Amino acid sequence: MISIETDEYRFATKNKDFYLDVIQSLKETPKRLSSKYFYDKKGDGLFEAIMMSPDYYLTRCEMEIFTCQAKQIVERITGQNSDFELIELGPGNCAKSIHLLSALVNANVSFNYVPIxxxxNVISELQSFLPENAPDLQFNGLVGDYFDALAHHCLLPGARKVVMCLGGNIGNMTIAEANRFCKALRSYLQPGDQCIIGFDLVKHPAIIKQAYDDRDGLTREFNLNLLARINRELDADFKIDQFDHYCSYDPLTGSAKSYLVSLSEMSVNISGVSIPFEKDECIWTEISQKYSRDQIHQIAADNGFIHVVEFVDSKSWFMDALWTVV
Ligand SMILES: C[S@@+](CC[C@H](N)C(=O)[O-])C[C@H]1O[C@@H](n2cnc3c(N)ncnc32)[C@H](O)[C@@H]1O
Known part of the structure; x- marks a missing residue:
């Protein structure tokens, strides 16, 4: 149990949750930090750079799907009753979804876009990016954790919903977490609503490993920025040069994992709480789960969805699965 009495006065509410989560996860064995904290202004910029990296194939594959197959996706999601709410969970810079948004706007489809x-920083950048790139788009962005934001968002009464969760988002969950996520998502939806979920497909292990250990060291910088963010926002004293980036891929489980490795025995102070590190101790910071087609069908079936159609790139490396709520 962590006492936050004094710190309650130190941090605004949003940082209090961040603080509590960080302390709790670093007191666990093995130590963990949630990948959702990668994304501050610096982390968003680094992730954009990773998306352009020749080694990070995920964005290129999904970009091909959204540029070459936007028309087919529009046909599948508009149906007869074209009024709907298009909710995107974790849109980042919308680099891929903007192609679908533009195709919908150009087809005069009536819909409201809700990026969460x-x-x-992501939502504030979208406030200028979306009007510039899709001038007639109706949208309202929400800042928050997926389901906190969904719970507080006044969904348009009676409007059909299409939920998108693209790129590495569902991949950043373990398979058990992905199942819980899909079950929770289902509880916000009605029969006939749809989801488009991005899954990275299993492929040669060397290609996968390289994506998380890129030649320019961007993933390394992205991973280490998490400690720098904790220093900046939670009054901590991580010595960044005393940590290293390490990643592994296990083809038997389909899990790519990233870690931060402590290079010496040390103690880190986070707002008065001392966290000891052994030399070579690892903090597990990210999972990037890869899926087979059968596993994707199973997740849909187990959580109240029908797997209707799949959009796959020309190399069959990435899938955007379209599911309908049963
Ligand atoms: C890996 S990036 C992918 C962005 C985008 N979907 C894409 O494919 O390019 C993950 C995005 O999801 C957001 N995110 C991560 N965890 C989240 C959570 N629990 N709730 C809301 N947003 C989250 C991050 O801020 C970031 O913008």
């Missing part, structure tokens, strides 16, 4: 992201 935990990064305030």
């Amino acid at each position: 992201d935990i990064s305030e």
